[in-house]
Each structure stands twice: as C-alpha cells, then as structure tokens.
Amino acid sequence: MALSHNFLLLCSVFIFISSATIAQTSFRPKALLLPVSKDAATLQYVTHINQRTPLVPVKLTVHLGGETLWVDCEKGFVSSSFKPARCGSAQCSLATADACSGLNVCGQSVGNPIIRTSTHGDIGQDVVSLQSTDGSNPGRVVKVPNFIFTCGATLLVRGLANGVTGMAGLGRSKIALPTQLAAAFSFKRKFALCLSSSTSPDENGVIIFGDGPYVIRPDIDVSKSLTYTPLFINPVSTAGAFSLGDKSFEYFIGVKSVNVNGKAIPLNKTLLSIDSNGIGGTKISTVDPYTVLETSIYNAVVSAFVNGMPTVKRVSSVAPFGACFNSSDIFTTRIGYAVPWIDLVLQSQNVKFSVTGANSMVRVSDDVLCLGFVDGGVNPRTSIVVGGYQLENNLLQFDLASSRLGFSPSLIVEYRTNCGYFNFTSN
Numbered sequence: 001m002a003l004s005h006n007f008l009l010l011c012s013v014f015i016f017i018s019s020a021t022i023a024q025t026s027f028r029p030k031a032l033l034l035p036v037s038k039d040a041a042t043l044q045y046v047t048h049i050n051q052r053t054p055l056v057p058v059k060l061t062v063h064l065g066g067e068t069l070w071v072d073c074e075k076g077f078v079s080s081s082f083k084p085a086r087c088g089s090a091q092c093s094l095a096t097a098d099a100c101s102g103l104n105v106c107g108q109s110v111g112n113p114i115i116r117t118s119t120h121g122d123i124g125q126d127v128v129s130l131q132s133t134d135g136s137n138p139g140r141v142v143k144v145p146n147f148i149f150t151c152g153a154t155l156l157v158r159g160l161a162n163g164v165t166g167m168a169g170l171g172r173s174k175i176a177l178p179t180q181l182a183a184a185f186s187f188k189r190k191f192a193l194c195l196s197s198s199t200s201p202d203e204n205g206v207i208i209f210g211d212g213p214y215v216i217r218p219d220i221d222v223s224k225s226l227t228y229t230p231l232f233i234n235p236v237s238t239a240g241a242f243s244l245g246d247k248s249f250e251y252f253i254g255v256k257s258v259n260v261n262g263k264a265i266p267l268n269k270t271l272l273s274i275d276s277n278g279i280g281g282t283k284i285s286t287v288d289p290y291t292v293l294e295t296s297i298y299n300a301v302v303s304a305f306v307n308g309m310p311t312v313k314r315v316s317s318v319a320p321f322g323a324c325f326n327s328s329d330i331f332t333t334r335i336g337y338a339v340p341w342i343d344l345v346l347q348s349q350n351v352k353f354s355v356t357g358a359n360s361m362v363r364v365s366d367d368v369l370c371l372g373f374v375d376g377g378v379n380p381r382t383s384i385v386v387g388g389y390q391l392e393n394n395l396l397q398f399d400l401a402s403s404r405l406g407f408s409p410s411l412i413v414e415y416r417t418n419c420g421y422f423n424f425t426s427n
C-alpha cells in the first residue's frame with residue numbers, strides 16, 4: 001500500500017513538473033518548421049536553428065540520413081545553458097554513446113560525409129528554439145530546453161557552406177531532429193522535406209516536423225497528393241565510422257526497375273536490393289547534389305536517354321556529368337525541358353518517382369545542358385543515391401513510425417508551383 005501510494009505521489013510530482021515545462025513554452029505546437037536555403041557555391045541545403053543561452057542562430061548543412069545534430073563546440077561556442085552528458089545517463093543511452101571521456105562525458109563518432117571524415121564527439125544538451133507552424137505560415141517560437149546534440153570538432157566543418165558550423169541530422173536515430181522534436185511536443189514521428197531549386201534567399205525550401213497540412217501555396221495542401229512507398233532499413237551502417245552491428249540511419253527505398261520514356265531499361269537486379277553486408281539498394285541523400293548511379297545502371301540510363309532524343313546533338317561532357325547536349329536542340333516548356341522522363345519504379349509499375357526535365361537537366365553554360373546524374377563507379381556501397389537536384393520541388397514526407405515515404409508529384413508539373421513558395425511570413 002505504502003509503495004503504491006509513493007508511486008502515485010511520484011507520478012503526480014512528475015505530472016506537475018511536465019505541465020510546468022509545458023506551461024513555460026505556453027502552448028503545444030502541432031508542427032515545427034525550419035527554412036532551408038540552397039548554397040550556390042557548394043550546392044548544399046542549409047538551415048539555421050537557434051541554440052544556446054543567449055540564443056544564437058546556428059547555420060547547419062541538412063543531412064537527411066544523419067544520426068545527430070552536431071556543431072563545432074571547439075570554436076566560438078558560448079552558452080550558459082550547455083550541459084555535458086554524464087556517462088551512463090539517459091541522454092548517453094538515447095545517443096547510443098559508446099565512449100566515456102576522462103571528464104565522465106559520453107561520446108560517439110560523428111562525421112561529415114561530404115569530406116568523408118569522422119571524429120569523436122561528446123554528447124551534450126542545450127536549449128534550441130524554432131518556429132511552430134500550422135502548415136501554412138510560421139507561428140509562435142517554441143523552445144526545447146534540453147535538446148541532445150553532439151559536439152563536433154572544427155576539423156569537421158571543412159567542406160561545408162560558408163558560415164555553416166555543423167550538420168542537422170534527420171536520420172532514423174533517437175537523437176536526430178525528427179524523433180527528439182516529436183518526443184518533446186508529443187507529435188507524430190513524421191517530417192516533410194521540400195527543397196527549393198532556387199538559391200535566392202526569398203525562395204527558401206522548408207522542413208516541417210509533424211503532420212500536415214503542408215500548404216506550399218494558399219490553395220494547395222500537398223499532404224493530400226502523396227504517393228506512398230515503404231522505407232527499408234539497411235542492416236549495416238552507411239556512416240563513415242560505426243560499430244559492428246549498427247544499422248544505417250539513412251532512408252532506403254525499394255526501386256525495382258528504372259524506366260526511361262516509359263520503358264524499362266536493362267539492369268542487373270541484384271544491384272537494386274540490399275544484401276546482408278549492406279551493399280546495394282537505393283537511398284535518398286541531401287548531401288549528394290546529384291543522383292549517383294552504379295556504373296552499369298548509369299550507362300544504361302544514359303544510353304536510353306540519348307536514344308530517346310535522336311535529334312538532340314551530344315556535346316563534350318562537363319564534369320561531373322557524362323552526358324551533355326546542345327541546349328538549342330532541346331525545347332523548353334512551362335514545366336521544364338522537353339526530355340525523356342526517368343522513372344524510379346517502386347513496389348509496382350503504378351508507383352514511381354518520376355524525374356522530369358526540370359529535375360534531370362542541369363544548365364552548365366549558355367548552350368549546354370547536361371543530364372544531372374553522376375557515375376558512381378563499379379562497386380559503390382549503395383547502387384542508387386537519389387541526390388538533391390532530383391528531389392527539388394517534390395515534397396517528401398518521411399514517416400518513421402509507419403516506415404514509409406510519401407512523395408508528391410513534381411510541384412512544377414502538377415501545380416506550377418515550387419518549394420520556394422512556402423509563405424514564411426508569420427500570421
């Protein structure tokens with residue numbers, strides 16, 4: 001009896017504390033948002049989040065498959081609210097930390113996939129603040145007082161866009177932004193990513209944590225026009241450094257075939273599935289500016305694409321691309337260049353992620369357009385890496401709880417709008 005009485009007492013204390021925390025943030029948002037710009041020099045997608053006390057905006061490169069939010073804590077990190085995570089604490093276990101420093105702070109390896117470098121990073125907690133949203137506009141600012149993140153090193157910032165001091169991990173881990181934010185505000189473990197093709201600061205794309213609506217234009221809720229496909233878990237980590245037995249935090253989809261101009265191209269199907277060593281398959285990446293294909297897949301796509309437009313003259317290649325064309329031979333329509341469509345066919349012929357001219361052709365000079373796909377070599381870890389350029393102006397919804405991806409048609413083709421039209425003016 002005494003025990004259960006104490007237990008009840010504890011529960012009420014806990015409820016009291018939780019409601020006090022909620023009261024401080026004054027209301028419970030249904031969704032949160034981050035603006036995403038495209039950096040013209042590096043082609044990285046960059047967001048910013050306010051962190052620390054006093055709050056400062058921290059610029060971060062978006063890493064869709066990243067395990068954590070990491071920032072450079074070696075240089076210029078000042079905060080009166082920073083708390084290192086003590087070894088053995090709940091924070092360390094959420095972060096699956098596997099190291100303990102002499103100062104009794106837990107840590108794990110943390111990496112920058114763009115320069116393929118990893119190092120040890122301590123786990124810590126600090127305040128972050130971001131705007132809530134009703135799906136149409138930004139709303140009130142909310143704070144997460146004890147957001148878990150990783151302290152990276154200055155050497156990891158190399159290769160990131162100007163002014164960026166870390167990366168925003170959106171992967172499947174417990175400490176990546178989607179799961180931590182969903183836990184802090186009890187909303188669904190879902191987020192949407194809508195990358196803008198524009199490098200203009202007036203046309204930012206958006207990440208919305210939580211459920212829809214996703215209103216990209218006043219009359220268009222893109223959450224209503226999503227097609228769904230299962231997300232797969234790669235049993236072997238795809239990070240730069242990892243421990244034996246670690247699964248990948250990245251998002252894999254099941255591409256079964258590739259169509260060019262509506263016709264399946266010949267492919268070695270073995271490459272399309274993930275084997276027991278974690279090799280093969282298809283993932284989605286925001287740190288690869290263009291889609292990267294294993295050599296035999298790349299050659300098959302290029303060959304079908306070139307054959308699909310016999311009247312277009314091929315010109316010398318411009319790196320990193322291997323198939324470039326004289327743009328005066330290619331018609332431009334309201335929905336982009338008139339070139340063969342490339343479809344990634346998923347669980348059935350009716351479910352496909354279509355790459356149309358707006359997402360396939362890259363202008364490299366006044367009279368040259370290149371197919372924006374890159375040859376990934378003969379033995380890549382992942383056979384198809386769908387990169388940023390092919391994701392732009394398509395809204396993607398990652399649903400971690402149901403392990404499925406929702407994707408819209410190209411907003412340009414379907415609605416004559418794009419991800420840069422999200423209204424960032426507060427109500």
Ligand SMILES: *[C@@H]1O[C@H](CO)[C@@H](O)[C@H](O)[C@H]1NC(C)=O
Nearest residue numbers: 268269270271280296378379
């Ligand atoms: C298909 O790809 C697998 C995996 O790389 C390879 O082992 C196999 O030899 C390939 N098959 C053909 C017919 O090229």
Ligand SMILES: *[C@@H]1O[C@H](CO)[C@@H](O)[C@H](O)[C@H]1NC(C)=O
Nearest residue numbers: 313315326327328329367368
């Ligand atoms: C493209 O075609 C036009 C017209 O035929 C020609 O003047 C131009 O030199 C060509 N450009 C390249 C890069 O081949």
Ligand SMILES: *[C@@H]1O[C@H](CO)[C@@H](O)[C@H](O)[C@H]1NC(C)=O
Nearest residue numbers: 137217218423424425426427
């Ligand atoms: C953006 O939202 C604001 C606030 O609701 C509104 O006043 C404005 O008209 C909207 N802009 C557009 C282009 O819809």
